[in-house]
Amino acid sequence: MNVRVFNRAGALLSLSLLALALPAQAEPLRVVSSFSILNDMVREIGGDKVMASAIVPANGDAHSFEPRPSDAKTLASAQLLVINGLDFEAWLPRLQQSAGYRGPQVVATQGIDALAFEGGHDHAHESGQDHDDGHDHGHDHDHDHDHDHDHDHGHGHGKEQAAEPPHAHSHGSQDPHAWQSLSLAQTYIGNIAQGLSQADPANADYYQRRAQDYAQRAQQLDQSIKSRLQAIPAEQRKVITSHDAFAYLGKEYGITFISLVGVSSQAEPSAREIAQVIEQARRENIHAIFVENTVSPRLVEQVARETGAKVGGTLYSDALGKPGSGADSYLGMMKWNTDKLIEALTP
Ligand SMILES: [Zn+2]
Structure with missing residues (x-):
């Protein structure tokens, strides 16, 4: 005008x-x-x-x-x-x-074709199964599919795929951490x-x-992460973290993540569940142990102490880091996590 x-x-x-x-x-x-x-x-x-x-x-x-x-x-x-x-x-x-x-x-x-919860120690007492269901339940699964980048769980129908009975805890039956x-x-x-x-x-x-x-x-970042991680032998790609936030990352890049608590950061694992992770870490010689920016480091530090491993630093799971941390953007956070993982997994 x-x-x-x-x-x-x-x-x-x-x-x-x-x-x-x-x-x-x-x-x-x-x-x-x-x-x-x-x-x-x-x-x-x-x-x-x-x-x-x-x-x-x-x-x-x-x-x-x-x-x-x-x-x-x-x-x-x-x-x-x-x-x-x-x-x-x-x-x-x-x-x-x-x-x-x-x-x-x-x-x-x-x-997104969401992953169902597979691991997570908070599921053991709710699944109605025998409590003797082993320290590594669910995680073997990830390992078996190390090189499989396809969604092959047979749940091609999106959100309705969960055939399991609903769990008692508040989150759903699908893993929400897909941004990983x-x-x-x-x-x-x-x-x-x-x-x-x-x-x-x-x-x-x-x-x-x-x-x-x-x-x-x-x-481009995805491609560079893939090629960098491929340099690490598949059987060495095992990592212990606090909560089960990295299933998508693990599936994408062939890394087995073993978590101390389940998919929600709030679950309290039993002494026995912690002992099982420690035993697995010793048996499988797992040295890569990480705390997360959104979860108390207490349990991870306990596992590190008892296995003699050194905490490999902080992985950013469910939130960005503060400005200037290097993980203050999504792509920055993904690169940070990769750098730390490679550092810890490289012998
Ligand atoms: Zn989470």
Whole structure:
């Protein structure tokens, strides 16, 4: 509308161009993500067209998270909500209710063929099976499939595949930690780009362009991780961690992860379950033991002490690290984890 006015005054032409550019930038889209990893993806794809914030912050444990009143305020002001799904955000329905949020929602794992829980020591006492079911139940499975990159569990029907009876604990029967696979991150990126484009169609091209660039960087990192890990003999790729967050990473790159607690970081393993992991570590000569940024290091340190192994450092499981940590972005975190794993697994 101003164009005509400005066009008459030639000296103001550049100002008129500025004015034309303004409307698209005026109001960034307010996007709230459930946790820090998604928030970083939203920032990468949304660029300066979004104002992105996370509910569970860096180094926060989404499994035990309890929303504060300020989180309800943040969510209430959102124009788009991005969540992981697969029952990762158990605290979300109540928060949504108290925030009165009824806006659009992106489920970043939509379309992913989720892994069922296989390991996890918190399942032993609920499965109704004999308690003598062994220290390494579930983990042998991972090992057998070291070189198998296909989803061959026969659950091609997405979310309804779980044929097991429901477990007593609060999380679902599917493993939510799918961001630990860089190839599944492609689905996250696609879903987030689509959600942003639908919520803000004027900038759809911008989001798609940035998503393509981001997806390409994720793919390049994936390739480099694959080739670096291939240099380590498959039988040496065994790692002990706190909670069962790395099944997708393990499947992708042929690493067996043995966890002290189950898929939720909150489970308390029994003394016997800890003893079994220690025994397995000794028997299989496992030296790679890691703490996680979102879980208390107590149990892992106990296992390290009793097996004489050295803790190999911190793996980033369910949250990014603080700014400047090197794991303050999703791709940075995946690279950090790889570097630490390779360091610990290289004899
Ligand atoms: Zn977790």
